Amino acid sequence: MDLTQNLSNNLRAIRGGRSQVEFSKEIGITKSTLQAIEKQASAARLDTLELISQKLGIPASALLSEDLAQTKPDREEKVLQGLGWFVTLPEADRNMLADWIQESAEVLRRLSDALEGR
Numbered sequence: 001m002d003l004t005q006n007l008s009n010n011l012r013a014i015r016g017g018r019s020q021v022e023f024s025k026e027i028g029i030t031k032s033t034l035q036a037i038e039k040q041a042s043a044a045r046l047d048t049l050e051l052i053s054q055k056l057g058i059p060a061s062a063l064l065s066e067d068l069a070q071t072k073p074d075r076e077e078k079v080l081q082g083l084g085w086f087v088t089l090p091e092a093d094r095n096m097l098a099d100w101i102q103e104s105a106e107v108l109r110r111l112s113d114a115l116e117g118r
Contacts, residue, residue, distance in 0.1 A: 003064045007049070008040050010063050014056065014087065026084060027055040057091050 011034070015023040024034040028051050036042045044052070053060040086094060 004037075004040050004043050006064050006066050007044060008038050010065070011052070012038055014058075018084070022084070026087065027052045056087060057089070057094075 011023075018026075020031050020034050020038070024031045027034075029048060033044075033048065037044050037048075049060050049063065053063055056063075086097070089097070
């Protein structure tokens with residue numbers, strides 16, 4: 001996979017269910033620039049990559065990484081990624097909140113199973 005494709009995949013994954021208009025405003029670029037990056041119609045300029053990186057709080061190297069695109073977040077984290085305020089948190093806070101929600105969901109699943117006699 002090349003860097004342009006990695007960036008495209010990663011931005012689409014981070015954007016989640018948000019519209020391109022909404023997400024482009026959050027990361028400080030135009031909708032047409034986001035569309036071009038996501039469609040791999042053009043490579044992102046370095047200053048654009050830096051801006052996106054700063055707005056998301058994700059290192060540019062991670063945005064270009066194949067590993068980030070291959071990471072499949074759990075259902076709870078996918079929901080969080082769709083919330084505009086969540087992606088504005090520092091990475092450590094996002095991770096802590098995502099872990100807490102996943103642990104809470106697991107406790108609720110176990111409780112539900114116990115109540116249903118499973």
